[in-house]
Amino acid sequence: MCAMTTENLKQRVDWPGQGVHQVPYRIYTDPEIYAEEQQRIFRGKIWNFVGLASEVPKTGDYVTRYVGDTPVVMVRSDDKSINVLVNKCCHRGNLVCTKTRGNAKHLTCVYHNWIYDLKGKLTSVAFRRGIGGRGGMPKDFSMEGRGMPCLKVDTYNDLVFASFDNSVEELSSYLGDEMRSNLDRVVGRKMKIIGMHHQYMPNNWKLYMENVRDSYHASLLHMFQAAFGINRLTMDGGIKLSSEGWHHISYSIDKSESGAEDAYKGKNLHAMDHGFEMADPSLIKKWQEFNCGTTLAIQSVYPNFVCQQIYNSLALRLCVPKGPENCELIWWVLGTAADTDEERGIRVTQSNMIGPAGLISMEDGVVGGWVQRATVRDGSSLTVLEMGGRNVEPSKNSRATEVSIRGFWNGWRTLMNV
Ligand code: FES
Numbered sequence: 578m579c580a581m582t583t584e585n586l587k588q589r590v591d592w593p594g595q596g597v598h599q600v601p602y603r604i605y606t607d608p609e610i611y612a613e614e615q616q617r618i619f620r621g622k623i624w625n626f627v628g629l630a631s632e633v634p635k636t637g638d639y640v641t642r643y644v645g646d647t648p649v650v651m652v653r654s655d656d657k658s659i660n661v662l663v664n665k666c667c668h669r670g671n672l673v674c675t676k677t678r679g680n681a682k683h684l685t686c687v688y689h690n691w692i693y694d695l696k697g698k699l700t701s702v703a704f705r706r707g708i709g710g711r712g713g714m715p716k717d718f719s720m721e722g723r724g725m726p727c728l729k730v731d732t733y734n735d736l737v738f739a740s741f742d743n744s745v746e747e748l749s750s751y752l753g754d755e756m757r758s759n760l761d762r763v764v765g766r767k768m769k770i771i772g773m774h775h776q777y778m779p780n781n782w783k784l785y786m787e788n789v790r791d792s793y794h795a796s797l798l799h800m801f802q803a804a805f806g807i808n809r810l811t812m813d814g815g816i817k818l819s820s821e822g823w824h825h826i827s828y829s830i831d832k833s834e835s836g837a838e839d840a841y842k843g844k845n846l847h848a849m850d851h852g853f854e855m856a857d858p859s860l861i862k863k864w865q866e867f868n869c870g871t872t873l874a875i876q877s878v879y880p881n882f883v884c885q886q887i888y889n890s891l892a893l894r895l896c897v898p899k900g901p902e903n904c905e906l907i908w909w910v911l912g913t914a915a916d917t918d919e920e921r922g923i924r925v926t927q928s929n930m931i932g933p934a935g936l937i938s939m940e941d942g943v944v945g946g947w948v949q950r951a952t953v954r955d956g957s958s959l960t961v962l963e964m965g966g967r968n969v970e971p972s973k974n975s976r977a978t979e980v981s982i983r984g985f986w987n988g989w990r991t992l993m994n995v
């Protein structure tokens with residue numbers, strides 16, 4: 578249930594006009610808008626990424642995760658199906674599973690020992706009949722219909738998604754052809770998790786999701802990428818968008834156009850221009866893994882899921898909201914089951930360079946907090962999202978655009994109904 582009427586929410590957000598090219602800063606800090614997002618977006622008619630089916634291969638395997646900021650458990654049940662349950666005891670609301678992962682025959686709440694089966698059904702209540710005939714639950718107390726609420730679940734390849742809304746469209750149509758085909762390309766093989774990161778950021782979850790869609794900043798904030806030619810806006814590439822722009826793919830193909838490099842010349846961006854070179858070039862060692870020549874593809878699935886290919890660094894990321902001004906980024910760093918030792922080593926090195934303690938995501942992790950700090954008393958002032966125009970159309974030949982961020986706001990306005 579939404580706590581606020583749409584009319585009140587509209588007044589509170591006070592969206593400037595009809596477009597999606599400017600955003601009031603208050604929506605990154607306001608606790609009431611944050612609470613409405615939990616209801617209207619994360620519990621709305623969308624699919625939320627939860628994890629990989631291969632994380633819970635055996636009956637009773639579970640991992641604890643979040644849908645929005647609601648704790649959930651993803652568990653493999655006796656019939657091999659995957660269930661996503663709200664991690665909340667129906668007695669007095671305690672977390673049922675408190676570990677990150679484990680294996681259990683049933684799920685037991687430690688507070689008063691109420692027990693659930695692997696589909697979340699309540700099967701046992703401690704001291705239900707009292708002790709020595711005294712105390713206990715009333716005679717008409719029934720376990721029927723009580724349990725841990727079960728979300729709707731669907732999978733695509735190994736990816737598990739869940740929804741609070743039973744009437745949500747099919748997952749495959751939610752993703753759409755173009756988004757599915759990139760997921761097939763990057764992670765549609767037999768994959769293997771080679772590591773995980775958890776990155777805490779002092780900013781609203783939407784600032785991070787804007788950053789992920791912001792192809793404009795990639796070679797500017799991340800000087801290392803431009804300096805050593807890993808990602809420059811002069812590379813061939815563009816932006817693919819799902820209808821209305823809810824999901825996006827920003828991609829590059831390594832085939833520099835003649836003269837295009839001039840855009841970087843004289844800007845003091847090239848390490849090589851200054852005679853510097855990397856002492857240990859193994860940091861950027863790579864191999865051509867994809868026949869299409871795609872060197873980089875950052876994909877987001879609305880609202881908070883990311884699939885990353887940066888050369889051979891493959892990863893999934895989920896940005897979990899943690900209150901209006903904090904979020905946690907969960908990373909699944911991936912390889913394939915067919916990787917050679919050398920390939921595995923290259924993936925690990927690249928992923929460390931790109932990950933939270935490396936030279937790219939460390940910067941993305943800090944810049945959102947700086948925005949949050951700078952704008953805290955300026956809720957009514959507006960961002961500028963006009964790079965590449967004001968429309969929400971795919972961009973076939975340029976990544977010097979903020980079009981995918983505008984697409985994100987299209988999704989936000991639709992779901993929030995503002
Ligand atoms: S709160 Fe779970 S058993 Fe009491």
Ligand SMILES: [Fe+2]
Pocket residue numbers: 788794795798799937941
């Ligand atoms: Fe970035």
